[in-house]
Amino acid sequence: MAFCTGCSLLCDDIEVDFEGAKVKRTLNLCRKGRGHYDSLLVDRLAPAVDGSLVDIDEALSSAAEVLEGREKILLFGWGNSTLAAQKAGIELAKKLGSVIDDPSSYSQGLITEKVLKGELPTCTFDDVRNFADVSIFWGDDPSSSHPRHLSRFSYYPRGEKRQRGYEEDREAIVIDVRKSPTAQIAADGFFKISPGGDADFIEALMAALGGKIPKVEDKKRMLNLGTKLRKAKFGAIFTGLGLAHSLGGDLDAFFSLVGKLNELTRFSVIPTLGDYNTRGFNQTLFDEAGHVNSVSFKDGVDHGPEFGIAKYLDSCDAVMVVGSDPTAVLPAPLAKKLAGMPMVAVGTHRTLTTDGADVTVPIGVAGLEVGGTALRTDGVKVEFDAVVDSDYLPDVEVIERIMEAV
Amino acid sequence: MVSVMEVYQLLPKTNCKKCGLPTCMAFAVELLGKRKAIEDCTPLVEEPKYETKLAGLRELMAPILSADSTETGMVIHTEKCYGCGNCVVACPVNVANDPKGTAIGRGPVSGKAILMVEDGVVKCVNVDQCRRFGDEKVLCNACIVTCPSKAIEFI
Numbered sequence: 202m203a204f205c206t207g208c209s210l211l212c213d214d215i216e217v218d219f220e221g222a223k224v225k226r227t228l229n230l231c232r233k234g235r236g237h238y239d240s241l242l243v244d245r246l247a248p249a250v251d252g253s254l255v256d257i258d259e260a261l262s263s264a265a266e267v268l269e270g271r272e273k274i275l276l277f278g279w280g281n282s283t284l285a286a287q288k289a290g291i292e293l294a295k296k297l298g299s300v301i302d303d304p305s306s307y308s309q310g311l312i313t314e315k316v317l318k319g320e321l322p323t324c325t326f327d328d329v330r331n332f333a334d335v336s337i338f339w340g341d342d343p344s345s346s347h348p349r350h351l352s353r354f355s356y357y358p359r360g361e362k363r364q365r366g367y368e369e370d371r372e373a374i375v376i377d378v379r380k381s382p383t384a385q386i387a388a389d390g391f392f393k394i395s396p397g398g399d400a401d402f403i404e405a406l407m408a409a410l411g412g413k414i415p416k417v418e419d420k421k422r423m424l425n426l427g428t429k430l431r432k433a434k435f436g437a438i439f440t441g442l443g444l445a446h447s448l449g450g451d452l453d454a455f456f457s458l459v460g461k462l463n464e465l466t467r468f469s470v471i472p473t474l475g476d477y478n479t480r481g482f483n484q485t486l487f488d489e490a491g492h493v494n495s496v497s498f499k500d501g502v503d504h505g506p507e508f509g510i511a512k513y514l515d516s517c518d519a520v521m522v523v524g525s526d527p528t529a530v531l532p533a534p535l536a537k538k539l540a541g542m543p544m545v546a547v548g549t550h551r552t553l554t555t556d557g558a559d560v561t562v563p564i565g566v567a568g569l570e571v572g573g574t575a576l577r578t579d580g581v582k583v584e585f586d587a588v589v590d591s592d593y594l595p596d597v598e599v600i601e602r603i604m605e606a607v
Numbered sequence: 608m609v610s611v612m613e614v615y616q617l618l619p620k621t622n623c624k625k626c627g628l629p630t631c632m633a634f635a636v637e638l639l640g641k642r643k644a645i646e647d648c649t650p651l652v653e654e655p656k657y658e659t660k661l662a663g664l665r666e667l668m669a670p671i672l673s674a675d676s677t678e679t680g681m682v683i684h685t686e687k688c689y690g691c692g693n694c695v696v697a698c699p700v701n702v703a704n705d706p707k708g709t710a711i712g713r714g715p716v717s718g719k720a721i722l723m724v725e726d727g728v729v730k731c732v733n734v735d736q737c738r739r740f741g742d743e744k745v746l747c748n749a750c751i752v753t754c755p756s757k758a759i760e761f762i
């Protein structure tokens with residue numbers, strides 16, 4: 202059995218045959234996961250300084266040189282890093298007195314932080330499989346992003362209290378601005394909202410749950426939905442980028458809705474996070490600093506939006522990106538700023554970000570070339586071994602060696 | 608889903624009987640059921656004036672005649688499949704035959720599953736177990752309605 206680090210579901214039932222480093226046959230791995238496995242031989246990052254290939258030792262010492270003597274360093278990424286590397290990354294941030302952040306600062310960080318603080322009820326995927334009778338996908342399309350979400354946990358499998366299959370035992374509700382592939386299979390459970398319409402939808406649902414006639418949205422459908430949710434025995438809400446972005450940083454209405462649902466019955470929230478170990482980074486930083494992202498270790502612990510990548514790029518003087526490709530997702534002006542910065546990039550593959558870096562340091566692909574541990578997006582710890590021989594260094598070793606050299 | 612009419616429209620429509628059937632319509636039915644081959648319609652294959660029709664018919668029939676099409680008439684459009692496993696986990700035969708594997712959302716463990724995900728896409732094995740197969744067949748559609756990308760159809 203092998204693991205897949207293709208997304209934050211960290212599937213653990215993968216069978217794979219290799220021919221050397223080439224994947225010959227896989228079982229149970231979804232298409233996205235298969236792409237992840239096949240990528241072992243494609244577009245790998247090489248150790249380089251200013252575009253010229255060097256050996257790994259020279260790349261590591263050059264990486265330390267880029268960071269040394271800088272006042273305002275940003276350490277960014279970490280979603281595709283093992284727990285050990287994330288821990289080492291936080292230690293490095295402390296040693297350098299730098300800022301550390303991850304993509305959750307412009308995606309689902311607020312939701313994850315509430316979950317970790319215990320202010321949003323949560324549960325594991327195994328609970329969902331065994332007990333959930335209502336699964337809500339909000340601004341979330343796991344069929345595209347986390348392909349096995351519905352089949353392993355949230356809709357189709359049989360479980361302890363869910364023995365009769367999805368037609369009788371479970372209900373899928375999808376709230377989205379478009380008929381996504383996940384909405385497609387939810388059929389009648391799909392609620393189409395207008396872009397930015399999440400706040401209105403929440404207002405209508407709050408009214409329906411309180412037994413009032415909603416002023417916005419389709420009244421009858423909302424009342425029916427209210428009844429359905431009230432009657433749920435074990436509800437689960439899976440949140441996606443769509444929700445976080447639509448509410449534009451103000452998630453209080455959503456938090457109140459979850460609170461209201463929990464007065465009536467039981468509803469848990471599990472954010473559908475992108476990278477395989479985003480949850481791990483958020484948890485590790487939270488344990489260390491009380492926040493899931495945007496932390497400065499300059500004078501003790503400081504936290505705030507000014508330490509998120511979107512703002513901090515304005516004032517920082519060097520960046521180290523680890524296992525992430527912010528250049529591909531940040532708005533163009535920010536991406537340009539990042540590319541112009543003195544930058545070290547640590548990663549498995551060549552990306553737009555690594556192309557703009559002064560020093561690149563390659564690492565092995567976790568779960569395939571190197572072992573480690575990670576947290577699934579529901580917070581469950583998963584431990585994996587290497588399944589194929591490779592000369593690449595584990596990410597934790599790279600971070601530790603940079604730490605020794607600075 | 609390819610209809611008989613669509614096939615018929617691409618035949619010579621002369622009812623020449625060279626295929627051994629009384630009408631082109633009858634041939635269309637047999638062709639769709641894979642009991643006749645396109646080549647059995649000799650005028651279509653031999654006469655240049657039917658060239659475009661022949662090309663159209665070959666294109667229309669390609670998924671049906673491909674190796675992906677099983678004896679139950681199941682066609683898997685692997686290019687659309689995400690390998691999500693929804694169909695694998697929802698298939699009632701898998702649930703009955705593989706209670707410790709596919710039934711609970713994992714890969715098959717019993718060797719008796721009829722749908723599984725191989726090389727990132729779904730694959731149909733042990734097809735004779737499908738509820739749409741054999742004498743007591745029922746119109747099961749669990750693997751169709753659970754698919755987010757409409758990758759499975761029956762013809």
Ligand code: SF4
Nearest residue numbers: 205207208212231234
């Ligand atoms: S769902 Fe995610 S973890 Fe599972 S096989 Fe697919 S890509 Fe890999």
Ligand code: SF4
Nearest residue numbers: 698737738747749750
């Ligand atoms: S038709 Fe029914 S029994 Fe046959 S493969 Fe599909 S889900 Fe399984």
Ligand code: SF4
Nearest residue numbers: 688689691692694754
């Ligand atoms: S449900 Fe559709 S996309 Fe998913 S594995 Fe089956 S055929 Fe492929």
